[in-house]
Amino acid sequence: MSLNIADVEKVARLARLAMSPQEMQTAQAQLSNIFVLIAEMQAVDTRGITPMSHSQELYQRLREDIVTESNQREAFQAIAPQVENGLYLVPQVIE
Amino acid sequence: MIDSSISQLGADLRAKKISSVELTQCYLDRIAKFNPALNAFISLNPEISLEQARAADARFATGKIDALTGIPIAQKDIFCAKGWLTTCGSKMLHNFVSPYDAHVISQFNNAGAVNLGKTNMDEFAMGSSNETSYFGAVKNPWDISRVPGGSSGGTAAAVAARLCAAATGTDTGGSIRQPAALCGISGLKPTYGVVSRYGMIAFASSLDQAGPMARSAEDLALLLNTMAGFDERDSTSLQREKEDYARDLVKPLAGLRIGLPKEFFAEGLSNDVAQAVESSLAEYKKLGATIVEISLPNTKLSIPVYYVLAPAEASSNLSRFDGVRYGYRAPEYGDLANMYEKSRAQGFGPEVKRRIMIGTYVLSHGYYDAYYLQAQKIRRLIAQDFVDAFKQCDLIMGPTSPSTAFKLGEKGDDPVQMYLSDIYTIAVNLAGLPGMSIPCGFGSNKMPVGLQIIGNYFDEARMLNVAHQFQLATDWHTLYPKL
Numbered sequence: 001m002s003l004n005i006a007d008v009e010k011v012a013r014l015a016r017l018a019m020s021p022q023e024m025q026t027a028q029a030q031l032s033n034i035f036v037l038i039a040e041m042q043a044v045d046t047r048g049i050t051p052m053s054h055s056q057e058l059y060q061r062l063r064e065d066i067v068t069e070s071n072q073r074e075a076f077q078a079i080a081p082q083v084e085n086g087l088y089l090v091p092q093v094i095e
Numbered sequence: 096m097i098d099s100s101i102s103q104l105g106a107d108l109r110a111k112k113i114s115s116v117e118l119t120q121c122y123l124d125r126i127a128k129f130n131p132a133l134n135a136f137i138s139l140n141p142e143i144s145l146e147q148a149r150a151a152d153a154r155f156a157t158g159k160i161d162a163l164t165g166i167p168i169a170q171k172d173i174f175c176a177k178g179w180l181t182t183c184g185s186k187m188l189h190n191f192v193s194p195y196d197a198h199v200i201s202q203f204n205n206a207g208a209v210n211l212g213k214t215n216m217d218e219f220a221m222g223s224s225n226e227t228s229y230f231g232a233v234k235n236p237w238d239i240s241r242v243p244g245g246s247s248g249g250t251a252a253a254v255a256a257r258l259c260a261a262a263t264g265t266d267t268g269g270s271i272r273q274p275a276a277l278c279g280i281s282g283l284k285p286t287y288g289v290v291s292r293y294g295m296i297a298f299a300s301s302l303d304q305a306g307p308m309a310r311s312a313e314d315l316a317l318l319l320n321t322m323a324g325f326d327e328r329d330s331t332s333l334q335r336e337k338e339d340y341a342r343d344l345v346k347p348l349a350g351l352r353i354g355l356p357k358e359f360f361a362e363g364l365s366n367d368v369a370q371a372v373e374s375s376l377a378e379y380k381k382l383g384a385t386i387v388e389i390s391l392p393n394t395k396l397s398i399p400v401y402y403v404l405a406p407a408e409a410s411s412n413l414s415r416f417d418g419v420r421y422g423y424r425a426p427e428y429g430d431l432a433n434m435y436e437k438s439r440a441q442g443f444g445p446e447v448k449r450r451i452m453i454g455t456y457v458l459s460h461g462y463y464d465a466y467y468l469q470a471q472k473i474r475r476l477i478a479q480d481f482v483d484a485f486k487q488c489d490l491i492m493g494p495t496s497p498s499t500a501f502k503l504g505e506k507g508d509d510p511v512q513m514y515l516s517d518i519y520t521i522a523v524n525l526a527g528l529p530g531m532s533i534p535c536g537f538g539s540n541k542m543p544v545g546l547q548i549i550g551n552y553f554d555e556a557r558m559l560n561v562a563h564q565f566q567l568a569t570d571w572h573t574l575y576p577k578l
Contacts (some may be wrong), residue, residue: 007456015410015455016417017448018436027452033452033511038399041469044476051471052478054301055287055527058331075194081424088419091431 002032096121098573101166101314104260108165109155109538115148115165118260119209122167126258127211129578133234135243135252137172138180139212147209149370154207162317164207169262173220174201175294179210183296184218184228184246187416187423187442199263199305211259215249218444219413220222220298220553222246223516224506231507232503235278236576241500250308251278256578261318261545265295267302268401269495269520271530275308276495276545279534281562281572282308283315286552287347287527288333290319291326297529300331300410302524311572312533312562314578318328319555321491335553349383351561354488356393359519365498370483371536371544374495375565379492382564387488391480396473397522403457403470404513404525409447410454413550416442449510478526485551490561494519496543499538519547521554528554529555533562534571541570 003011007016008028012019019027082089096104096113107113123141130136144167151165170282172341175181175193177200181187196204203210217227225233225248235241236256243252251274254262264271266284275282283306290305297303307318319340324442326332353376360369374385418424425437443451457466484491497516506512523530528549535546546565550558566572 003456011452011456011459014459015448015451016414016432016435016439017189017443017451018433018440027449030449030510031452032401033458033509034449034514037511037514038403038453038457038466041396041399041403041473042465044396044473045467046472046476049472049475051468052330053471055478055525056333058288058328061327063327063401065561069387072194072278076420079192079421081418081422088445090419091428091434093431 003028003035097125098318100311101260101309101317102162102165102552105162105164109160111135111155115151115209116145118165119144119148119167119211122211122259123457128365129256129258132232132239133236133256135215135233135250135256135258136169136212136248137182137215137230138182140179141451143178144209144211151207151209161206161321162288163203163321165209167211168203169211169214169250169259170200170263171247171250171263173265173296174200174263175296176210176213179213181213182187184216184230185443185447186229188270189229189423189505191422193293197306198291198328199295202321202324206445212492214253214262217246217248217543218447219296219409220246220265220340221446221450222268222408223269223273223513225249225274226507227444229444234503235500236578237279238500239544242277242503244272244277244496244500245281251275251280251282254280254308254310255576257575261314262309262532263305263322264308265303265305266524267298267405268524269517271306271308271544272520272547273517275532277448277500277543279543279571279574280308280310281312281315281531281533282306282529283319283555283558284523284529285319285555286529287333288556290322291332292325293328297412299405300412301408302405311566313341313344313438314557316344318561323429340556340559343556345562346560347383348379348561348564351490352387352488353379353384354387354389354484354491356389356391356394356484356491356493358391359493363497364494365538368496368498368540368544371538372546375535375546376492378565378568382568383468384441389484389491390489391484391522393473393477393480394522397464397477397525398514398518400473400525401517401521403466403517404452404474406450406454407458407467408454410451410458411453413447418442446466453488474525475497477522481528486556490558491549493547495532495547499540499542499544523549528552529558531558531562535570
């Protein structure tokens with residue numbers, strides 16, 4: 001199986017990765033090789049097998065509805081690329 | 096001092112033959128001297144390390160001490176440590192000073208261990224050679240023209256070069272066991288869920304597991320005692336009785352049944368690795384074990400299954416890096432979407448982008464059943480292979496890696512070649528089983544060979560017993576590289 005340039009473009013857009021035409025070409029070749037490897041799976045008969053998402057059969061635990069975290073807004077914002085008056089700054093999204 | 100086991104160092108500290116400050120300074124001096132050639136550490140913070148050492152020394156006077164009190168431990172740079180740069184080997188987090196501690200870091204802190212520094216690693220733990228790190232490749236201390244393995248390559252090189260008493264790693268597809276093998280040290284990936292993933296930067300959450308890397312099985316047991324335990328902040332952390340992983344170290348091995356999967360000794364395995372592994376099996380027979388041939392028929396499928404599931408989980412986990420709340424933001428951008436796209440394109444390296452793209456593709460509309468669901472179904476077949484195998488044997492052994500350490504740059508251009516080198520380790524993660532690697536000889540190029548030991552779920556104490564008995568009978572684990 002091989003991917004075409006349109007597939008690569010679509011995936012790059014979904015993954016939010018800016019890519020030059022040159023990078024797309026390299027990615028197309030490398031991803032196609034990887035999908036040749038992955039295609040080995042397709043020959044396996046898996047009818048009737050339950051997918052395994054996890055190695056342990058776990059259920060989501062419940063906990064008491066109490067406050068366990070303290071407010072660390074300043075510590076968290078100190079490591080952000082751009083903040084002002086306690087707000088995270090991003091390019092304007094509403095005209 | 097640098098050749099002493101952790102229990103010996105602990106005894107010396109308690110007897111006040113040495114202080115933790117002296118020990119920490121000794122390792123910091125070695126790092127200053129040898130790290131420029133090895134590149135095993137990404138960040139050091141001698142003031143914090145020595146402060147912790149002073150606190151440990153004070154603690155010896157109070158009597159509230161632990162097996163690791165005062166012991167300098169290096170931490171893989173995937174663990175968030177408060178006040179420490181925590182980069183995960185990526186430009187994306189090149190300036191990220193963590194505001195909190197991972198559970199593993201808190202456990203070491205509570206024990207009074209010293210955080211000696213953060214070790215280099217493949218970017219976001221994606222790699223088998225440590226060449227994908229934004230901070231440059233790590234060199235194998237046995238031969239600096241060769242890779243240390245990955246992704247916990249900095250840790251493996253630091254332990255092998257005795258730049259720390261022991262260190263931590265994480266293993267998603269072999270990232271503790273393979274670098275341990277390539278650098279001639281011991282490493283253990285516990286059963287999935289034994290060590291909390293809280294504060295450990297996520298790659299593939301259903302596979303990621305932290306574990307210790309050290310010079311002997313005995314040291315691994317002491318580290319695992321500190322690292323393991325229930326943590327409610329990780330929803331996959333298992334609620335189990337606390338156990339002492341060192342409790343069975345001295346048990347004799349008579350009657351032990353070792354399973355050898357025939358698929359691990361087939362095409363693709365280097366002769367020199369096969370020979371070293373076979374010699375160690377002969378040693379196990381002398382120790383009273385019997386060898387049983389077993390089959391893990393779906394071994395070959397573990398690679399395609401892993402390279403669907405791990406990238407799928409990674410593409411989801413790494414969507415959090417958007418240049419808004421922390422980490423890298425592109426210097427120039429247009430609108431919001433453009434800011435995301437540029438920050439991610441510039442912040443992630445080529446291998447990480449490749450895996451995000453694979454994952455995005457297999458999860459996208461129209462491909463989910465054919466790839467993601469099919470891979471999860473085969474994952475069950477792979478796990479079932481082990482259930483069947485453990486009906487005939489107590490433990491499984493084989494090579495950790497098909498060859499010894501390869502040259503830097505040797506597999507750089509071909510991702511598929513690199514992926515194939517994970518053939519013996521990946522299935523263990525897919526099944527969620529514990530696995531370890533211990534040194535068992537040298538290859539034709541004088542590079543270390545690792546023996547892999549795979550246990551049944553929660554059988555870490557027995558695996559450590561089996562490794563320790565081998566290390567009592569052989570001296571491979573005591574050999575170290577000339578720096």
